[in-house]
Amino acid sequence: MRIKAQVAMVMNLDKCIGCHTCSVTCKNTWTNRPGTEYMWYNNVETRPGPGYPKEWEDQKKFKGGWVLRNGKLTLRAGGPITKLANIFYNPNMAGLDSFYEPWTYDYDNLIHSPKRKHLPVGRPVSLITGEYLDKPEWGPNWDDDLAGGSEIVPLDPNVKKLQEHIAMEYEKTFMMYLPRICEHCLNPSCVASCPSGALYKREEDGIVLVDQEACRGWRFCMNGCPYHKVYYNWNTHKAEKCNFCYPRTEAGMATICSETCVGRIRYIGVVFYDADRVKAAASVEDPQDLYESQLSVFLDPTDPEVIKEARKAGINDSWIDAAQRSPIYKLAMKWKVALPLHPEYRTLPMVWYVPPLSPIMNHIEEEALQTDHYIPAVDQMRIPMEYLASLLTAGDTSVVRCVLLKMTAMRIHMRGKSLGGMDDLRHSKLLEEAGITVEEIEDMARLFAVAKYNERFVIPTGRREMDGEEALHYKQGACSIESITPSSAFMSHLFAKEE
Amino acid sequence: MSDKKNRLFETLKYLKRGEAINEGWTEESPRSRDWEGLYRGRWQHDKVVRSTHGVNCTGSCSWNVFVKDGIITWETQKTDYPTTGANFPEYEPRGCPRGASFSWYTYSPIRVKYPYIRGDLYEMWQQEMAAVQDPVMAWDNIVSDPQKRERYVKARGKGGFVRADWDTVCQIIAGATIHTIKKYGPDRVVGFSPIPAMSMVSYAAGTRFLSLIGGTILSFYDWYADLPPASPQVWGEQTDVPESGDWYNTKYFIIWGTNIPQTRSPDAHFMVEARYNGTKVVGVSPDYSEYEKFADIWLPARVGTDAALAMAMTHVILKEFYVDQPTPYFTDYVKKFTDLPFLVILDEQAGGFRSGRFLRASDLGSSVELAEWKTVLWDAATGVPEVPNGSQGFRWDQDSKWNLDLEKPDGTIIDPQLTFIHEADEVALVDFPYFAEEEGAMVKRGVPVKYLRDAAGELIKVATVYDLMMAHTGVSRNLPGDYPIDYDDMKPYTPAWQEAITGVKKSHCIQVAREFADNAARTGGKSMIAMGGGTNHWYHSDQIYRSILNLVLLTGSQGVNGGGWAHYVGQEKVRPLEGWQQVAFAGDWIKPPRLQNGTSFFYFATEQFRYETRVNEEQQTPWGGRFNKMHPADVNAMAVRLGWLPSFPQFSENSIDVAKQVRDKGFADDNKAAQEVARMLKEGEMDWSIEHPNDPRNFPRVFFNWRSNLLGDSGKGHEYFAKHLIGADNQVLTDPSHSWQPETVETDEVPPEGKTDLFVSMDFRMTSTGLFSDIVLPAATWYEKYDLSSTDMHPFVHPFNPAIEPPWQSKSDWDAFREIAKYFSELAEKHLPVCEDVVMTPLGHDSPDEIAQVYGKIRDWRSGESEAVPGISMPHFQFVERDYPNVYGKMITVGPNIKKGYGAKGVKIPGEKVYGQLEDRLGISKREGIGKGQPELYYDRQAIEAILLMSGATNGERAVEGWRSMEGKTGKQLAEIAEPREEDAFTLLDITAQPRQAISAPVWSGLEKDNRRYSPFTLNTEYGIPWRTLTGRQSFYLDHEMMLDFGEGLPLYLPPLAHVPFLKGEKEVPNNGKSLTIRYLTPHQKWGIHTMFTDTNQMSTLFRGWQVVWMNEKDGASIGIKDNDWIEVYNRNGVVAARAVLTYRIPQGIAYMYHAQDRTLGVPGTSITKQRGGTHNSVTRITLKPTHMIGGYSQLSYGFNYYGPTGNQRDTMTIIRPLKEVDWLED
Structure with missing residues (x-):
């Protein structure tokens, strides 16, 4: 490991x-x-x-x-x-x-056009050739x-x-x-x-x-x-x-x-993985197995063995703590609602996507809408499951469907919490099919909906100490002006000498 | 460490291999990473400043502006809003891609860096000044000489600006203004600046100046058609809506014609996140718009048919939740909080009955004070009519019972009876109108009625609004008459009936209506409907809205957190309203200001009324009577003379001359003097300007435009602006000869062109407005000045702060108008000594004027139906002093009127204490002049402090004082609402450090204490405070004579107008190739807020550049065009040159030219006019709806930006065809 x-x-x-x-x-x-x-x-x-x-x-x-x-x-x-x-x-x-x-416009003409027959205009200009364009293409x-x-x-x-x-x-x-x-x-x-x-x-x-x-x-x-x-x-x-x-x-x-995502869709956190297993994970035969094999390289940051190994690898406790609170670990590895983009490229990408719900098709008749009275079932949604699977699971629709079921179960459960009707969910097959517990659903709803800033972003500060202790002491006074501050003249640490 | 190292050595050093891991697949390289400092250097910055964007988007987002090396480099959102609570989504981050692109403007080539003036004008000015050495005379010499005037007027819009300096342009502006005041009157100096909430102080800069000189200030919210007239109609309130955080509280959310992700980007997450909390979302839209992405069901209602869908849903809710299975929560609610139990008199006419006006206490012979204004309901407990507290009469009588208590004087409880179905004296067949695309008609439906005896002993038949609603919407209850049998019956207003109109499956209509109501019943009203431009920018917007509002009122969802309407079009909410009004309209020195409704002003000033077409002739029912066949200009003229609407310019004669004339006749007493003005008008000794719009004396001579791109953006009927107001080349493709002409408004055969003498605009970027202006002043950007911003969408008041000082020669609006005022006053010393002015103001809302015109009957003094009495049957005429030499001194100090107290919306705040606090906070002016020794307003920062200190939302003492003033009238304990925050007193520094949540103040109807989310009318439902309406309740029924004449007493569906591209007989554009006639819509766009941001490089690159028109790909194919091909869009109003965006997301038969696309970038000439193609508004024209002009009657009384005709423009048809040749018109 x-x-x-x-x-x-x-x-x-x-x-x-x-x-x-x-x-x-x-x-x-x-x-x-x-x-x-x-x-x-x-x-x-x-x-x-x-x-x-x-x-x-x-x-x-x-x-x-x-x-x-x-x-x-x-x-x-x-x-x-x-x-x-x-x-x-x-x-x-x-x-x-x-x-x-790339193009810009001849903005200057609006202000500085000499008197002409017609209203001045800023024509599009190519940023490559500097020539006017009739229209961007x-x-x-x-x-x-x-x-x-x-x-x-x-x-x-x-x-x-x-x-x-x-x-x-x-x-x-x-x-x-x-x-x-x-x-x-x-x-x-x-x-x-x-x-x-x-x-x-x-x-x-x-x-x-x-x-x-x-x-x-x-x-x-x-x-x-x-x-x-x-x-x-x-x-x-x-x-x-x-x-x-x-x-x-x-x-x-x-x-x-x-930081600026106003839809608040983004989460950042730390995950631990076993670097010695990357090649093997990327090398499984069937592309549809890549999602699971990618998941297999990640390590549970609460596992004492993992913590021990992490410390051994020079990862400090604040990073371990961050990994334990990581929203990424929860969403992608624990609840498995976030999926990698095109796992079939075998790069083991580290930006994960929760697939979108969508409105039901309008040709679905009324009876079909009534599965749970309010929340449409995932199979009637507009975005074809195959399309999402093509993006996120190398074509395996069952994985996508399972995520959408979890999200649907979450919505039904949370609605029941405020309106009553919780029993419907417990008696339905939804939870079983989605493979999720009520406790997980509620944690998930919190991270999806309430999602405070410090829950969305759990980012420990960079370990600059890896630069070496003398370097930081020197940089404290010299950073950005190193060029006029020879480190060789830095005497606070006797060992702060060039090799 | 990177100093003095041998680069080659370094490179070689890192070529040595590191440790291989991962089955030899990965190498752990010991390479140098010193280069990483490169990107760290880019990120590093020197200063971060909190500011925001002053644009009419309702965002009011708090931003970090980054300064690096003294340069503004970029911006990111602030994330430090006060918390909404532990288990609630926060407001961070707020901001969108448009705002994020703003820093581009600072140093961009489109920035106006210096004052500019039209070259021809500048040349003449220099000559005249050299000759006469006096700006007023110099100006006179230019504009009085037709050739000279024409020389620069005709040059408008043709380039040729020259750089000037502030001294020169201020001299010209001051000279022209004084010349205009002397020659024509102060109301010919006109200013347009919209949406104070987006930058209150910058707005106030110009309006304070205009208020002091007696200039005309134009409204915007109604002109933009952002005002939902239904709001004053139903609630007596301009607009009051939930903050977006409250969306998270709803459990059933219908999004209906407001593209939340696209146009409410910073707020959308609350809706998205509510879904995870179990909220169902339904989307109603005529295209697959962005919000449908978040909907559970999409109801694709055809454009403009929303009211049909809403009426059918109303039908379902009434039938299932009132008749089949009465829902106690709903019935309790509508009895307490709506006019449904109130009694309406049935009028017998034309062989049937029609619903007439509300029954009043006076009808029953009651002698109580203001009995004509006290409405009546039936007490189920005693079986007799009762007059409950809270109606309009209680607001203005001397008592303190203006509240919603259903309690008689003896303490017994009134139980309002909703229906007479079980004890009717008779079931009367009542006529109800309905309107349809092809042919409207009337239906006769049985309504249970009661008999009463009036004061004279005559029998009157009355029905409840509830029973009328049941009959009107077609819920039969086994009564006789032309009722539909079931939901599948095609009669109005069943689900099947609507399906034929809207295209929405009836099963979906029934399901959503049922779920919406069921959800409300289970949650105590947490059903919400977001609505916006898509449903509001229509001629019949009021009826569309009233139909939709049925749903929230009938389900008890209004006045409940998580429920009710949520209308977001325009950033109208100035949170610190009371104090801001004083600063903005100089109420501290002088009252009243000249506040003009923008729609009427532009309708006349741009001559659009001359191009009018008759409204939906084919849709007329046999209903209409006296008023609904009148030309809107005639109705407008009537509305002015009856005191309903303002009208500036007011008289053809100079109002200063009029004042002098009246005083010279010996009328020293102001009332007598006003009566004399009335007499002169009545006897025709003096003209109403509105009836003589072509008289050169009535032209708007000097026009200020700031914080706005009037001509390139909001100017609906753009080409009429260009032609008639500006006098520039234009593309109007018709003339008035085939149009509908008014009868009482006198016009020339050929409408005048180029009415305005001097058009001044102030901006930091060059827009069409600048291009057509005579003078363009360089404004500071939003990152270069201090100001305040607030919105409906959140409860915070945000500051602007300068990240850098205004560069080049730019100035903040406050400094610019202060400079202009200084030049003005200096020149006035010689030209305009102190004098008196007579100001005409309409009958105002929230004043005793709203009980001026009894029973809502129209009695025109001109035809002898009533006496001409100022303030009753006609406008007020007030005499005010104009101290022109001291305008500057007054601009820069707070005047003594504050000490007498001030307020807004009927709320009063005592002034002595405020004035003392102002002295402390603003400091005392030491500048010589009239204001020396008074609180100083020299700097924008001082204006900010004054606003914060004088308003309840930002100062706890003011809030408590305001609530106390309400206690006397209502007999309710209210001060407790704000007492916990009495010591809060926001300063600019406070809100710069962190946003603060507004304090609950009585000028708003939502409660905010205990950190709850703002939801409108919670004050009314929780404290029993009446709505400011006739009955004091939420109104289903509007009984004004004109409303009834139009058949609009109750909410109903009226088809959208279809203004054909050309009228019969008009010369059409020859059209040999393929073309398409299509409905043309201008919904709000994605890549700008109005035209703002659209010209930044990021925004134009992120889509396709400008200008583009979206349409269905099959429609495109039918005229042989492909995606991105050039097209021209035209009709009698003008021509647009654009590129087509083809898609299947939009249905056939409609085209979207997203609002707003100025003609400044990438627009070639059109083949039709051989001129530059127009803006998105070149093919539009406004049509005024007469019912919006009603005044002097309860909630239908004028208020600035509150009621009045809207500048709607959705009802337009255009022709689209390929544009074969692209000509850039470089000659």
């Missing part, structure tokens, strides 16, 4: 209002500068829809993630030899048409709320798989939102794709970063990541990606996207 700690996130898609606040606050903080125009560390997709970049889930095209070849885990895009062969031309890389041509959220309809929706690779189930008709409309950041995977294929070794997963919290000094701009990470969450900065010629706001999490603060 080799315990490592991972800072992970759960997003409750059932709560997501599709507002994109997360995208904007993230962009303002991290990618609001030349070279990063098209970079959305965080983006929100309307589903069904092709997502951003367009059709990113189409791994036949982009060759992201891992595959099992002859029982061996290998990059779908190929190993070092293929890389070397393609190093000056990567045929699988997403191009501008998969992203979009695509964007990072072009298909918001099903814009584009049956012209665009079928581009969704998940829809392609189950076309016969989706009717693109007014009466049968459904939609959901999928906010996405870097998955900070346990088995990151971006890291493995980098010829320069510039990507790495941090020891103390599992955050995956691109070393801006080491990156050489080969861009194999861009499509090596099956989630397409590494971007290339044309200005610096280096890759950049979501950094899980480590400058904030190190200070015990939530990521920007989580």
Whole structure:
């Protein structure tokens, strides 16, 4: 057992209002500068829809993630030899048409237009060519709320798989939102794709970063990541990606996207996993077994054996305490209501999603509505179970159904608590089928509904002491001005000398 | 440690391999991570400031604004709201993507950084000033010369701004204002600024100035059609709704025409989270809108048919929960808190009966005080009529029984009887109107009645409102008449009847109605309906709302936490109302201000009344009588002369001249002088401006626009604004020749264009309003000034604080108007000495005026039906002093009127103590002038402190004083409501440190003590305080003569209007290709709040840029367009050039051009006009509903932003066709 700690996130898609606040606050903080125009560390997709970049889930095209070849885990895009062969031309890389041509407007004309015959206007201007555009043709959220309809929706690779189930008709409309950041995977294929070794997963919290000094701009990470969450900065010629706001999490603060999530869908916490079991977990044969095998690498932070091992691995008690209070552990591992996105990519992603409920179909007749008098049964909901399963369980609908049953049971139970009628639930088969207890339901309702700030975000401050004690003492006075403060002159500790 | 290291060595060092783990799959690398400081450096910042966004979104969210290196870099939400309780979701975080994009504006190329002026005007100004050296004369020389005037008026909207400085623009503004006051009168100086709640002090800056000079201040809430007229009709209250936290308390939530995730983003989570607490959510919407994602069932009612669905649900609830299985909770509730038990007189006419007015004590010969205003019910205990406390007469009599106690003077209890079905003297066949798309009609239905003798001994037949409602909604109870047999009968108002209209399955209608009521019965009223623009922005919004409100009233859900209506359109709630009103309208110095209803003003000022079309001719029933065939402009003119609505400009003559004329005749006494004004009007010695809108004397000459994008956003009928008010190039595609013209309003054959002499706007960004203005003043942004914000949605009052000082030459609104006032007063020394003005004000709500017009009968003095008496049958005329040279001195200090006490909504606060506290908190002015030695208001911070100190919501002493003032009238103990917080006195620093929950104050009807969530009318239900209505109860029935004339005494369904693209005989646009005629809607959008934020780079990138129109993909295919193709949208009102967004989420037959899309970004020319395509409002035109103009009658009395016609614009049809060539009109 080799315990490592991972800072992970759960997003409750059932709560997501599709507002994109997360995208904007993230962009303002991290990618609001030349070279990063098209970079959305965080983006929100309307589903069904092709997502951003367009059709990113189409791994036949982009060759992201891992595959099992002859029982061996290998990059779908190929190993070092293929890389070397393609190093000056990567045929699988997403191009501008998969992203979009960033644009601005000629705002200045509104104020400084000379007197002319017509009302001044700010024309769209390409941020790539600087030329006027007649109209933008695509964007990072072009298909918001099903814009584009049956012209665009079928581009969704998940829809392609189950076309016969989706009717693109007014009466049968459904939609959901999928906010996405870097998955900070346990088995990151971006890291493995980098010829320069510039990507790495941090020891103390599992955050995956691109070393801006080491990156050489080969861009194999861009499509090596099956989630397409590494971007290339044309200005610096280096890759950049979501950094899980480590400058904030190190200070015990939530990521920007989580802190500002007004739907309060996001949860952050610590989980422990056995690093020695990652490869095996990613290598199970049947993709539908990947969800369970991924779950199997996580360790119960209340288990005395685990605590002992954690301490041995240098994890201190406040991190152990955080892991015990972790909302992620509860939602993903304990109650199993949060699922990984596309486990079949075999990266063991660490952003987990609670699938959304949806209204019942209107063609369902009245009798069918009466199963419990108020709460519609999951099988009549608008979002096809197969669609959710395609996103979250490599197609296993039984797992998704079980989550939706748990959520439905929760709603029925909580309604009964305030209105009476609790017996109905106890006598129904729902609890049994959902595999959940009343006690768990009530804990879950608390975390879903009341969800106070310090319950949503349980983030211990970063273990900077790992930098070495003399370093911190020095940095206290010198940080940010190290360049005028030679550490060699630092004498408080006699051992604070260069090697 | 990263100093002075050999980079190459470093790199090589980390090439050595680390330990391999995980079956050799993973390597633990000892690499250097010093580079990580890079992103830490980005995150590091210097300062975080609490501020918010002053935009009409109801959010009022508290934000952190980050300053780094002296620059505003980004913002995130504050999360430090006071707790809602241990087991309740909190308010954190509040804020949305739009607000999060705001910092972009600070340094953006769209920012107005300096004062700008139209080049042509500037050139002439310099010439004239050089010649005459006097701003007033210089202005006169320009505007009095038609050629000079035309030169700059015609240049509006064509670019060509030049940079000016504050001195120059203030001189021009002051000169033009004084010129206008002298020549035409102060009411020709007009200001528009909306929604004070979104930044109270910035609003007050301009209105304080306008109030002091006697200018006209335009309302906005009604003009925006955000006002739900049903609210004053039903409750006598402008709008009072639950805070969003209260959604979590509901157990059954219908979301009906308000897109909560999209437009109430910060609040949506309470609804979402309530679901986990077992709340059922039902969505009613004509498209699969965002809130349907959270619904358990979606009821896809066709656009504009919501009232039909609601009436059928009413039918179900009445039948099942009142008749089949009476529900004690419901019947108890409606007896105590609604007008259902009150008696209505049946009038015999045209061979049948119609319900007439409410029976009054006076009808029974009672001699009690104000007997005409005391309504009557039947006491089941004694079997005789009784006059219970609480009706309008009790509010204004000398007694203290304005309460809801059902107790007779001898202490015995009154038991209101709901129905006479078991002891009717007769079952009368009563006529009820109904309206339909094709053909409306009348039905005759049996109603049980009682006989009574009136004072003269005549027999009168009376029925309860309850029995009338039963008959009207078609719940038969085995009575004779044209009742439906069952739910499947197609007669109004059954579930089957509605299915044909709305498309909602009858089984779903029945199920939801049943569940809604059952839930309320089981929870004591925790059934709630959220409603909004989708149901309110209609011509018949009042009837749509009243129909929906039936559901919450009949289920006892109103005045209950977790229950009732939840209307959110517009941020109308100024929490610290009492103090803010004093600052904003300069009540501390002078009263009354000229408060004009915006809708009527713009209807006339932009000549939209000349393009009127007759309302739904095909839908007329045989019902209508005297008024419902009148042109709205004629009704409006009548409403003004009867004192119902305000009207500024008021007379064609200068009101200052009129005042002088009257005084010169020797009328020293103000009452006598007012009577003389009345006489002059009656005898035609003087004109009403409203009847002569084309007289150049009645043009709005100087127009101030601040905190608003009137022309690019809220200006419904945008092209009429451009044409008639501004005089710029426009795209109006018709002329009045085929339109419906008024009879009593005098007009020119060709309506005038370019009415306004000077259009001034103040903004931090360039919008269409700026583009059409003569002067654009650079405003400070919301991150650069102090201010206050409050909302319906939460109980906190939020501050604005500057993160940086206003950059470039921008100024806060407060500083800008103070500067203008200074120049104004200096010039007034020479041009405008102290004088007197006569101000015309309508009969006001919450004053004895609301009992002016007895029985709601319309008696027009002009036709001799009544005497012309100011304040009774016509407006008030008040004489006030205008001390123009001291306007500045008064702007910057608190005037002595405060000492006499002040208040709002009938609540009175004594003033002496307040004044003393103001002296302490604001400091004493040491500036020379009239206000020296008085509390100072020089800075915005002082205005904030004054507002906080003078208002009950933010000062516990004021709250307690307010409650005490209510005790006398109601005979109830009320002070206890606020006493626990009597010592709370919020300051700007307090609320900057942390938001504070408002204190319960009597200007609001919801109780907040014990940290409960705000729910309106809990005061009424829990303390027995009457609603401010005729019966003192919640109203199902409105008995004003005009209401009855329109057939709208009871809630019912009226089909939406269908304004055709072109009228018969009008010249249409040649149309050879494919086109589509479609209903055009402008629901609130996702990527901006109105036009605000839409122009930021993030917001335009996050969708498709501007402008776009959503429509069904089959409709698109029918005219050969694909997604993102160019289209033009047009009708007689104007033309839009846009791109199509095709989808199947929206049904065929409707198009959404989401509100609000200004024409400033990415808009090419249209093929029809060869001009720049318009805004979303280029194809709309407002139509005024006459019943909204009723006044002088109980809750149907005028209040600023409270009652009056709404600027609805949903009832529009347009033509859509491909736009084949894109021309950017760069010439």
